[in-house]
Amino acid sequence: MQRERGVVILGTVCLLASTIVLFQINKVAVTEIFQISGYTQDIEFVRAAVIFLPTKDNANFLSEFRWFHRSWIEMIKYQPSNWRTDIIVFSDGPISLIDALNCTNVPRLSRFEPNKCVGVQNYTKLQNENFTYAYADSVNVLAVDNPATEGYDWILRTDIDTFLTPAFSTWKPDKLAVGRGEYCYDGTAERLARISLDLNLTKATIDNVGSTWYGPAKVLKECAKLSVSIMFYLRDHEFTEREKSKEYGNKGWPNWHYGVLSMYSGQIAINHCTRNIGFEKRTDQLDVASSSDESSLKHAHIHTWINDDRFSKMVFHSKGYPDEKIENLNLNVINDYAMYMALDSKPK
Numbered sequence: 001m002q003r004e005r006g007v008v009i010l011g012t013v014c015l016l017a018s019t020i021v022l023f024q025i026n027k028v029a030v031t032e033i034f035q036i037s038g039y040t041q042d043i044e045f046v047r048a049a050v051i052f053l054p055t056k057d058n059a060n061f062l063s064e065f066r067w068f069h070r071s072w073i074e075m076i077k078y079q080p081s082n083w084r085t086d087i088i089v090f091s092d093g094p095i096s097l098i099d100a101l102n103c104t105n106v107p108r109l110s111r112f113e114p115n116k117c118v119g120v121q122n123y124t125k126l127q128n129e130n131f132t133y134a135y136a137d138s139v140n141v142l143a144v145d146n147p148a149t150e151g152y153d154w155i156l157r158t159d160i161d162t163f164l165t166p167a168f169s170t171w172k173p174d175k176l177a178v179g180r181g182e183y184c185y186d187g188t189a190e191r192l193a194r195i196s197l198d199l200n201l202t203k204a205t206i207d208n209v210g211s212t213w214y215g216p217a218k219v220l221k222e223c224a225k226l227s228v229s230i231m232f233y234l235r236d237h238e239f240t241e242r243e244k245s246k247e248y249g250n251k252g253w254p255n256w257h258y259g260v261l262s263m264y265s266g267q268i269a270i271n272h273c274t275r276n277i278g279f280e281k282r283t284d285q286l287d288v289a290s291s292s293d294e295s296s297l298k299h300a301h302i303h304t305w306i307n308d309d310r311f312s313k314m315v316f317h318s319k320g321y322p323d324e325k326i327e328n329l330n331l332n333v334i335n336d337y338a339m340y341m342a343l344d345s346k347p348k
Contacts, residue, residue, distance in 0.1 A: 045172060046111050047154040048086040048118075048217075049164070052138045054125075055093040060317045062097055064161045064304075065089065066345035067338075069101050069117065071163040071302075074331075074341065076115050078169035084108075085168075086116050088148050090123040090141040107148040120148045126228070132244075135262050136231055138211070142224035155220045157213040161304045161313050163290070163338055168300035176215025176279040178270060179287030179303065181208040183263045185254040195238065196268050199230070204271040206279070211263065212286045212301060219273060227269035231261050288334065296337040304338070311338040 049072070053065050072087055079085060086108060089098060103117035126140040127133060142149065142157050149155065154172065184192075184207045196203050213220055235244070235258075242248050244258050252258065270279060288299040291309035296302075304313035315321065326343050329336040 044082045044084075044111055045154070046084045046086075046108070046152055047156065048088050048108075048149065048152045049156040049158055050088045050142050050149060051090070051158060051160045052123075052141045053089050053091045053095060053098070053160060054137070055091055055095060058095075060313070061160055062095075063317065063342070063346075064313070065097065066101075066347075067342040068160055068162060068164070070345035071165070071337075071341045072117075075164040075166055075169050078166040079115075080170060083170070084111065084113070084115050085164075086118060086152075088118045088120065090120045090137075090146075090148075092123050092125045092137075094121050095119075108151055111151075118148050120146060131232075131235070133231065133235065133258070133261050136228065139224050139227050139231075139262050139266065142221055143228045149217070149221070152217045154215060155213075155217045156301075157211075157220060157224065158301070159211050159303065162212070162287075163302040163341055165296040165300055165302060165334075165337060167285070167297055171285060171300045173214070173280065173282060173285070175277060176213070176219060176270075176274055177282040177286060178206075178214075178279060179210030179212035179281070179285075179301065180283045181210040181263055181267070183254070183257070183260045184208050184267075187255055188264075191238075191256065192264060192267055195234070196272070199233065199268070201268060202272040202275045204267060206271065206281055207267065209263070209267040209270050209281070210283075210287045211266065212303070213266075213270065214282075214286060214301075215274075215279070216277075219277065223266075223269045223273040226273055227262065227265045230265035230268050234261055234264060290335060290338040292334040294334055296332055296334050299334060302334055302338055311335045311342065316342055 051068065053061055069087065072085070076085065087103070089103060091098065098119040098121060101117060103119040105119055105121070107118055108116065123141060126136045138159060142155065189204070189207045193203050213223065239258050243252055250257065250259065285300040287301065287303040290302050290304045290311045291307070304311065306314065308315055321339065321343070324339055324343060326340060329340045331337050331340055
């Protein structure tokens with residue numbers, strides 16, 4: 001009897017010790033997160049991440065939405081009780097995964113509702129037979145007026161092949177922030193500057209504006225509207241029919257390439273629509289490479305780039321990572337964090 005009691009006591013002590021260790025680990029994580037944040041106690045903050053999920057040829061996009069949604073759930077664990085972060089996913093038709101992940105079609109009704117995923121599954125695509133550019137809709141979903149994007153303080157416009165980290169849970173920079181772009185090479189920035197002047201818009205002070213934008217909702221919507229209109233201008237006046245053709249392909253890269261039309265228009269738009277408030281490039285927080293071995297507690301947003309470096313969306317979508325053991329991954333390291341979210345979000 002005494003031996004059994006001793007075993008019970010020892011087990012209780014071990015459990016208590018484990019709890020204390022986990023508490024200390026979590027305490028350290030929260031401390032690190034708050035060191036890079038803009039969190040101010042007792043101030044409510046309501047924001048949304050806005051993404052586009054197409055209905056056709058979307059197998060890879062579905063996987064990416066799963067992992068983005070899974071990372072959102074992880075991030076929320078660290079979020080202050082007076083903050084809210086929603087996902088708003090636009091699609092050009094019904095997608096069963098949106099419903100399967102418990103996304104609602106009801107927009108946010110108050111600042112005090114819990115965090116929610118909102119699906120807008122009746123969006124009309126901008127891409128069509130007359131405007132064939134494939135990536136315009138990731139911007140246009142924010143340019144169109146829709147009740148789902150109303151009522152937010154800030155918005156994160158992001159591609160779908162990304163992850164939110166615990167660091168995003170409290171991060172609010174001092175001004176609108178953009179991530180990493182790599183499309184200005186020999187003569188590109190000069191040509192964009194000339195086009196800005198042709199359109200009577202503000203000349204760029206920052207080049208290589210990334211596809212991820214994070215800032216006040218009203219400003220981001222203005223930037224998106226302007227960016228879409230500039231896309232049409234660039235299509236009609238700055239690219240020949242040959243340069244826009246499938247046959248021409250990547251021949252214009254890296255100096256002047258139709259495949260990054262939204263990046264060119266975004267650079268012009270962001271530099272102009274923030275002329276009175278300013279903006280900053282925060283590549284330390286946005287579009288951080290998913291192959292990084294730095295801390296996920298110090299970088300708010302991860303982006304998968306087109307390479308085979310671990311974690312790679314190219315590898316994940318082709319042959320997967322069959323030798324990875326999810327229980328061995330360290331969520332405090334970026335490439336492990338991305339791997340964990342991608343593997344854990346796969347259909348069971």
